[in-house]
Amino acid sequence: MSLTIQFLLLLLLVLRSHHVDSGSIVKYLPGFEGPLPFELETGYIGIGEEEEVQLFYYFIKSEKNQKEDPLLIWLSGGSGCSSLHGLLFENGPVAMKSEVYENARYYLYYLIECWANNERVREALHVQKRCNKTIPYNYDIVSSVPCHMNNSISGYRSLIYSGDHDITMPFQATKAWIKSLNYPIIDDWRPWMIKDQIAGYTRTYANKMTFATIKGGGHTAEYTPNETFIIFQRWISGQPL
Missing domain, CATH: 3.40.50.11320 (Rossmann fold)
Known part of the structure; x- marks a missing residue:
């Protein structure tokens, strides 16, 4: 596992749906042989007074001291739908075999999106709804x-x-x-x-x-x-x- 601290990876997968019960354990993923060698939980966090917006998350437990290790929240930048690239390319604990696609990084990104939208993968990750790409932006942040x-x-x-x-x-x-x-x-x-x-x-x-x-x-x-x-x-x- 490439990161030894526990982290909550919020995928910016904005859903306009009713509340979805969160907290499902994932033990297997299509394309990975055998059970996952780490503890993975996925689910949804409701945002808003009526939790009308749902954020999909990955929660991966620390392999060291789970009681004392800090919690890291990872949010990818940009206005994209998902932070899956961060999980598979930047912080682990799983990764794509990028050496197979040397000098073809963007093609690899495309393959990951196809993998993530595969129904078997979505079922394994307990993804309930597809993301809403028509997000109404009410204001713009000029500077962070x-x-x-x-x-x-x-x-x-x-x-x-x-x-x-x-x-x-x-x-x-x-x-x-x-x-x-x-x-x-x-x-x-x-x-x-x-x-x-x-x-x-x-x-x-x-x-x-x-x-x-x-x-x-x-x-x-x-x-x-x-x-x-x-x-x-x-x-x-x-x-x-």
């Missing part, structure tokens, strides 16, 4: 920077990381919005290491905010899974990068 500021000044630790090869959202842009917060620098720009090799650079700010680049990293964690896992493991356990 105020949200980051509110969380950090409220005492929440934060780790912001960027791949230094990300051409979609370059790490210089990440540095710019962090700079706009005007937080004092606690630990200035320095390399962080893996086995005596530079894996990126990091800077620590006031209000428990840490920024780091990942050498050779792209737009998401899947491009450098080993480095991303190590940096997250150090941060979540309170160790210096």
Whole structure:
């Protein structure tokens, strides 16, 4: 299992339906031989006064200390329907055999969507309804920077990381919005290491905010899974990068 902490992966699968009873144990998945080697639960969480909106989730238990390990909520960005890519490409504990489709990443994404919409897979995951892609957006968020500021000044630790090869959202842009917060620098720009090799650079700010680049990293964690896992493991356990 690639992540040793328990996490709740909310798939942004918005349903306009009545309340669906949540909490189903998944022991087998089509395409995976034998029982799953981890504890997986899927279900729905109701949102709104009448729970008219349902969010589908995966809950995977820690393989270490389930009583003391922290809970991680993973939300993928964008206006997509599902965070399945995060589960299969970025944080585990299952993964597609990407080496079979080397240099064909987007084709692999397409195959995953086909797999996820297969009726046998949906039945195994206890997916009750198909997602609603006609979501009425009542307002637009111009910037998420105020949200980051509110969380950090409220005492929440934060780790912001960027791949230094990300051409979609370059790490210089990440540095710019962090700079706009005007937080004092606690630990200035320095390399962080893996086995005596530079894996990126990091800077620590006031209000428990840490920024780091990942050498050779792209737009998401899947491009450098080993480095991303190590940096997250150090941060979540309170160790210096």
